[in-house]
Amino acid sequence: MKYSGGPPRTPEDSDPEAPLLALRVYPGGNNESDRSLMLRARAGDAHARQQLLAGISEPVYRYTLRMLSNAEDARDASQDTLVKVLRHLDSYDLDRPFLTWVFGIARNTCIDEYRRRKRRAWDEPGDVVDPGPPALHLAMQSEDAERLNRSLAALSPLYREVIVLYHFEHLKYTEIADVLEVPLGTVMNRIFRARQKLKDHYENEGGEP
Amino acid sequence: MSSHLHDFQLQAFGRGELNDAEAVSAAMHLDECPQCAARVATLDPFGPVFAQIVAPRAPKDLVARALQAADVPEIVEEPVWVEVGLGAVLLVAAAFLVLLGGDALKAMVEIGLFADVLSRFSSPWIPSMTPMLLVAILAGSAALFAIRRVRSGQALGPRWS
Structure with missing residues (x-):
């Protein structure tokens, strides 16, 4: 799957290889089949639980990898997120878009990991705080894409997350506000600042958007 | 629209x-x-x-591992406010003992409060201040632990900094 410059507005714009599950490919409200799936998962149906997690595992992993810049930490944080989703499914409001709820959990999990790293760095001088972005670059990518990835990894998490949620996970602005639990105006400010910082770093690296 | x-x-x-x-x-x-x-x-x-930019793919066993982990009973950590509350109660108790000194101990013995514990310190070879010091040390430790938890940000909600 490759990213486009903005959010896909229809399921057809998304990954053609992805199984059909609207909550994954079309961030927005939940349709009837999604609701039915969630209700069955809540009731403990093993197949529904598996299907539900399969539908969110890719966006959750992409988000955690981009926020933590380390494959091992991202795998652990993704697993923690999926476990929390299952354990707290009873408290989920079915009228709220499922994906924004899931991203909220993933975000809190990443923040916990981020704090753990900071404490670890404090307790163990010399430990690496930010291992950098190499995990994102296993696939062959163009030089510009590599440069953009490096610029993205150089952003503070506060700014990186809005870029990730908008440009990579295709959430709407209102959905990002929901995930971050901040007003829409704050989201807009952060996105503009994040893009400016991204542009500055990208140009410093020799790129020209 | x-x-x-x-x-x-x-x-x-x-x-x-x-x-x-x-x-x-x-x-x-x-x-x-x-x-x-x-x-x-x-x-x-x-x-x-x-x-x-090519999107990274999740590990193939991610869902299976999560389903397996979800079946393990959850260890529920006490919320930080419990620690803060405990520290505050112990601090008040320590202050009570320190301020009232021997009278507080006598009152506690009279109403039978902590009689078992206090009886252990009734030996003439142990100074009567020992229970007070123990409570003060315990309260101080709990308060320090609570302050550390709060300062580490766990009670401040989700923030990156």
């Missing part, structure tokens, strides 16, 4: 040149209008670069 945004509005939006109210209004329009959203994406100078 209102009419579509003009290119100059979309460009100004992309450059962050709209004021707060205009930016919020444009964002709400873009959330609901696929045509304008697609247009703003084409005007984005980063658009072609974003399109070149």
